[in-house]
Every structure is written in C-alpha cells, then in structure tokens.
Amino acid sequence: MIERRKPISVGEAVQRIMEWKKYGDEEYVSIEKSDGRFLSQPLKADHDVPHFDRSPYDGFAIRSEDTDSCSNEQPIQLEVVDEIGAGQVSSFHLKQNQAIRIMTGAAIPSGADCVIMLELTSEAEKDGKKFITIKRKMKKGENISFQGEDAKKGDKLIEEGTKVNPGVKALLATFGYNQVPVVRRPIIGVLATGSELLEVDEPLQSGKIRNSNGHMIISQVERAGGVVRRYGQCEDHLEDVLKTVQLAVEECDFVITTGGVSVGDFDYLPEIYDRLGAKKLFNKIAMRPGSVTTAAVCNGKLLFGLSGNPSACYVGFELYVRPIIRYWLHQSKPFLAKGTAILQKDFPKANPFNRFVRSQLHYGEGGRLFVSPVGLDKSNVVTSLAWANCLMVLPGGTRGFKTGDLVDVLLLEDETGSDVPWQESKKSSKL
Numbered sequence: 001m002i003e004r005r006k007p008i009s010v011g012e013a014v015q016r017i018m019e020w021k022k023y024g025d026e027e028y029v030s031i032e033k034s035d036g037r038f039l040s041q042p043l044k045a046d047h048d049v050p051h052f053d054r055s056p057y058d059g060f061a062i063r064s065e066d067t068d069s070c071s072n073e074q075p076i077q078l079e080v081v082d083e084i085g086a087g088q089v090s091s092f093h094l095k096q097n098q099a100i101r102i103m104t105g106a107a108i109p110s111g112a113d114c115v116i117m118l119e120l121t122s123e124a125e126k127d128g129k130k131f132i133t134i135k136r137k138m139k140k141g142e143n144i145s146f147q148g149e150d151a152k153k154g155d156k157l158i159e160e161g162t163k164v165n166p167g168v169k170a171l172l173a174t175f176g177y178n179q180v181p182v183v184r185r186p187i188i189g190v191l192a193t194g195s196e197l198l199e200v201d202e203p204l205q206s207g208k209i210r211n212s213n214g215h216m217i218i219s220q221v222e223r224a225g226g227v228v229r230r231y232g233q234c235e236d237h238l239e240d241v242l243k244t245v246q247l248a249v250e251e252c253d254f255v256i257t258t259g260g261v262s263v264g265d266f267d268y269l270p271e272i273y274d275r276l277g278a279k280k281l282f283n284k285i286a287m288r289p290g291s292v293t294t295a296a297v298c299n300g301k302l303l304f305g306l307s308g309n310p311s312a313c314y315v316g317f318e319l320y321v322r323p324i325i326r327y328w329l330h331q332s333k334p335f336l337a338k339g340t341a342i343l344q345k346d347f348p349k350a351n352p353f354n355r356f357v358r359s360q361l362h363y364g365e366g367g368r369l370f371v372s373p374v375g376l377d378k379s380n381v382v383t384s385l386a387w388a389n390c391l392m393v394l395p396g397g398t399r400g401f402k403t404g405d406l407v408d409v410l411l412l413e414d415e416t417g418s419d420v421p422w423q424e425s426k427k428s429s430k431l
C-alpha cells in the first residue's frame with residue numbers, strides 16, 4: 001500500500017523547521033581569514049574616528065583670526081614655521097601671523113583652527129624665511145576633519161550577524177581586530193543518493209546521469225555561510241545509505257541528502273529515518289517544485305531529505321535549509337528577501353499549490369523591476385537553475401498570470417535577507 005501523504009503549507013513547514021534552530025558558538029579567526037564570515041558580536045567603536053583633528057587637504061594650518069581683515073585688496077602674509085606630513089605632529093604652537101605647511105591626514109597643530117588649501121596661497125622667501133600670502137578670510141573650523149566626526153567612541157557600528165565584506169573589513173582593521181570574533185560555521189553533511197549517479201569526471205553511460213545535486217548543494221551551503229562535510233554519493237542501497245547517514249549525524253551539525261524521498265521502491269530515506277528513530281517533521285509540502293521535501297530530527301539534529309529532482313532540490317534548500325544556516329550565523333534576517341516585480345511573460349499554468357518559478361529579475365524602463373521565467377518549469381530540469389537569480393512566487397489556487405501582473409519574487413543572491421519567515425503571496429495584483 002502506498003502511503004498517502006498529507007501536504008502541509010509552506011509557512012507551516014518553515015515554522016516546524018525553525019523550532020529546531022540553533023545559535024552557533026563563537027570562534028576567533030585572523031582578519032585575513034575573516035572574509036565571508038559572520039560576526040558573533042556587534043562592532044562598537046572603542047575610540048573616536050579619527051582620534052585627532054586632522055587636515056583634509058594639503059595646505060597650511062593657520063589661525064582664522066589672523067585673516068579677519070584679509071581680502072583680495074588687502075592680502076596678508078604669514079610666516080611658515082614648520083612643515084608636517086601625515087603621521088607627523090608639529091612641536092610648534094602656532095602664534096599670531098604664523099602658518100604651518102600641512103599635508104592631508106596630518107594632525108592639526110596646536111594653536112591652529114583652520115586649514116587653507118595650497119591652491120589659495122602663494123609662497124615667497126625673504127631673508128631665509130618662508131612666507132605665504134592669503135587673500136581670503138577664513139572661518140574657525142574651516143577645512144578640519146574633526147575628531148570623532150566619522151565615529152564616536154561607544155557608537156555601535158555593525159550588528160552581530162553581519163557578513164564580513166570589504167567595507168566591514170576596513171572597520172575591523174580601523175579598530176585593531178587582528179583576531180575577529182565570528183560564528184563557527186555549521187558543518188553540514190551532504191550525501192547524494194541514487195544508483196543512476198555518475199561522478200562528475202565519468203563519461204556518460206546509458207540510463208545514468210552525473211551527480212549535479214551534490215555539487216549544487218555544496219555550493220548552496222557555502223553561499224549561505226555553512227561548511228560542507230562531503231559524503232559523496234551512494235547507490236540506492238538501504239544499509240549503505242543508512243550507515244552513511246548515521247555517520248553524518250554523528251559528525252555534523254545538520255545533514256542533507258538528495259534523492260530517495262518519494263514513494264519509489266528505492267526511495268529509502270523514509271525507512272532510514274524510521275530506523276534511526278528520527279522524528280519526522282513533514283514529508284509533503286503544498287508547493288511545486290519540492291513537494292516531497294522531507295525533514296526529520298535525530299539526536300536534536302535536523303536531517304533534510306531534499307528531492308532528487310534538481311529544481312525541487314534547489315528550492316527545498318533555499319526555503320528550508322538556508323534560514324537554519326543563517327540563523328545559526330546570528331543573522332537577524334535569515335529568510336530570503338522578498339520583493340515585487342512586473343511579470344514580463346504570460347504564465348498560463350494553473351497553480352493548485354504555491355509555485356516557485358526559476359526566474360530572472362532585471363531593471364527595465366524607468367528603473368522598474370521586471371521578472372521573466374527562465375527555462376522549462378519542471379522540477380527535473382537543471383538548466384533553468386543556472387539562469388535564475390530569483391524565484392517567482394505564484395500562489396496556490398490561481399489560474400495563471402499575465403504579462404504586466406505584479407508578482408512576488410524571492411531573491412537568491414541577496415545578502416540582506418528578511419525577518420519574515422513566510423507570508424502567503426496575494427492571489428492577484430495588477431499594476
């Protein structure tokens with residue numbers, strides 16, 4: 001007797017998964033190795049930036065009051081008593097009618113309260129002394145980059161859970177983080193099941209295909225911020241797959257398998273979960289593709305049984321595995337960011353279930369966002385995955401959509417994310 005599975009909604013599936021979410025521990029890595037890692041603490045300024053008043057220009061540090069009577073008709077002369085470059089501090093205290101030649105980034109000398117740009121001065125030498133002529137009145141504080149104008153000591157500058165990118169790295173370096181506190185990445189076991197699977201370097205054989213899901217999932221895990229422990233591929237052999245999954249549960253934080261979750265004779269994952277004594281969370285979701293996406297918990301660890309069909313596998317990962325990884329990495333917005341875009345092609349298929357269509361977003365006329373489905377909308381296709389940068393969400397219970405309709409899209413390459421676990425899309429929305 002075939003088991004009749006009762007589909008649950010996408011929202012319910014997300015909720016059941018998130019009940020098992022965990023927060024990753026902290027570890028320290030050198031700043032050189034911190035790219036792409038997620039901060040385990042917020043970054044607070046422990047000093048002002050800059051921490052001294054400095055010059056934003058090459059020019060002369062002067063006293064504004066000396067220029068009070070100065071104009072085009074009444075130029076003044078100041079004596080140049082010192083010269084400093086960035087990194088130097090002048091030992092002079094500026095007195096009446098004196099100037100110090102200063103380069104961009106150098107500390108404002110004591111006594112000075114403004115900087116005049118080099119281009120607004122002319123230089124001359126008299127009796128072995130240097131002078132500048134100024135034809136312009138200067139204001140107190142003019143052309144000074146003030147202490148703390150960039151950041152004040154105590155300011156919270158970056159949230160915990162932020163991914164280290166080049167800009168974040170600049171701040172880490174500014175505040176002296178030689179060792180950076182980051183979240184330990186979750187170790188995720190990945191196993192592809194299927195007797196039809198060839199390794200990527202094997203020539204094609206009749207009836208067999210190369211294991212694309214294994215490589216795709218590894219890449220999805222890494223994009224989400226996890227690390228993969230590879231368990232390669234396994235033939236559809238109950239005992240072998242069971243042993244490998246068992247080992248992966250012992251060695252990893254989460255386990256992902258692909259294939260073998262439906263009702264075929266060689267779909268062994270449901271039996272494997274039973275044999276492991278795992279608690280089943282769901283095995284059917286009202287969505288396409290990915291309706292057979294299965295999840296279970298064994299020894300407190302999540303097991304994701306993704307479909308063997310490439311597109312179903314991909315979508316199952318993004319909806320249910322990605323948020324678990326992002327939450328582990330302390331992200332406050334672990335879910336895929338959702339936006340709206342204008343449909344650029346008719347999509348006449350009825351949608352009994354929520355449908356996640358591999359699609360491409362692009363900016364069109366007037367900077368508006370447009371979306372077009374890419375490739376064949378079948379769960380066993382692989383080509384559309386390479387062309388998609390978003391998933392268009394067409395809600396269940398609709399009879400297709402028309403060019404010009406406003407539709408929801410889930411962004412695949414976005415780093416901002418969303419804190420909304422799931423919200424059903426509107427059944428129709430015209431522009």
Ligand SMILES: Nc1nc2c(c(=O)[nH]1)N[C@H]1C(S)=C(S)[C@@H](COP(=O)(O)OP(=O)(O)OC[C@H]3O[C@@H](n4cnc5c(N)ncnc54)[C@H](O)[C@@H]3O)O[C@H]1N2
Nearest residue numbers: 192194211212213214259260261262267292307308309312
């Ligand atoms: N009688 C029914 N048949 C099927 C149902 C159903 O409800 N009743 N569900 C269909 C749906 S929907 C999907 S999705 C698939 C799910 O299949 P499985 O998760 O059990 O996966 P397999 O049977 O192992 O393989 C399915 C398909 O995917 C190819 N595959 C598998 N692994 C890989 C891989 N690593 N790389 C690339 N391609 C892979 C495999 O060759 C099959 O073609 O079940 C439907 N059937």
Ligand code: MOO
Nearest residue numbers: 289290291312379
């Ligand atoms: O789970 Mo299947 O991918 O719905 O097609």
Ligand SMILES: [Mg+2]
Nearest residue numbers: 260262264267
């Ligand atoms: Mg199957």
